[in-house]
Amino acid sequence: MIGATLAFGAIALIGYLLWPTWQSARAGDPDRIPVSVGGTLFNVDSHAFRRKVQKHSGPQERVDLSYLYPSLQATDVPRHVSVEAFEEAPQPIDRIFLSISAHHDVMSPETRLRTIYPRYSDQVMAPQDGLATRPFRDATPYSNEDLFIGDESALVARCTRDGKTPGMCLSERRINGADLSFRFPRAWLAQWRDVGEAMDTLTTQLAGPRG
Template sequence: MTLVSSLAGRQRHSRAPRTSSRVPLMIGGAIGAASVAAVAYLLWPTWHVQPVGDPDRTPVTIGDTLFNVPTKAFRVKYQRRSGPQERVDLAFLYPSLAPPEHVAHKTAEQIAEFQPIDRIFVSIAAHHDALAPDTRLRTIYPRYLAPVAPQTADGLTLRSFVEGSPYANEDLFTADQPELSARCTRDRQTPGMCLSEIRVDGADLTFRFPRQWLTQWREVAHAIAQLAAQMHVRG
């Protein structure tokens, strides 16, 4: 009997330290859980951030040239991404030059058939060492210009292309101060449209706008220069 009592006492004593060692662990766990809950409660408002839409501008690289493009100006949905691209197509309201809230996914000619155009269309594409726009103006266009005296009005010079040439039914407008060159279709069933090109490092920028805007051609020239300067990231 004495032996049995002794063994039972030893077992009780051996269990006591184990039980007592678990108590601090349980207390510590409870304190840790309470601390995490308190921190979570304090930080909870910061976890409910409102959904963020597209950033105001999207950086794209075209022809190894960096452009910072207003996100809402993209006319083609799949082009609305940052990184290298071969070409992007954009639209800007005129004369504000702000990107439109809703861009119609139509060509400039299609829009001209239905409503007056209130925007300037811009395409940026890698040129891959193709003939520069200013070189084309000096060496290619003169071959197809009609042999008549140019017409100059308010500093803007008009020369027509000959019939049967690659630029038939088009006219060439040029000016020096400010600098502008534009090849424009003539008004037919739809209003005439103009195309003006400039080169920026590895990319060519093509601007399209209604021919009738040339009645205020200086404002158009300034708009083209302003858009190019705003999007091109120098350096």
């Protein structure tokens, strides 16, 4: 009986010691997942991943993320919209999308802005609220798009024009071996400074402050 009592006490002690760890594992994912893209380390919010197959630590060729705007909160809960509701009124996009991919030494966004875009665009239009517009010519690789450049290049974005579907913008930046590609609705350019700050904030959260 003494032996049984001791054995029972040992089992209870082990169960008690292991219980917090087991509870922690059941509680959910870690807050952040370290991911290496192009040899560059990023700490990604576990709820920001758009593809479950990418939701793991370690080296990856590319990760696709999304954040609510303007709160920049990460959520992996999809927004369900019925066909009837969409037909009555198109649902506005409330997220900023970000893809991080290894660039393998292709042309940098800065070089493309300096040497490629001027070949296919018209003259810069007069800035409005500090945001200059440079339309791309028809019959070029960027036809039906415009280039937007904010004061002191606080924001650089290439955007499709509004048509049957709302225009979307692409803004790119490079960090070491990875390129960050942000996508957001063209309509957000009405508050372009806020959008630029949001991209800066996300970049700092993911990769730390840049020197």
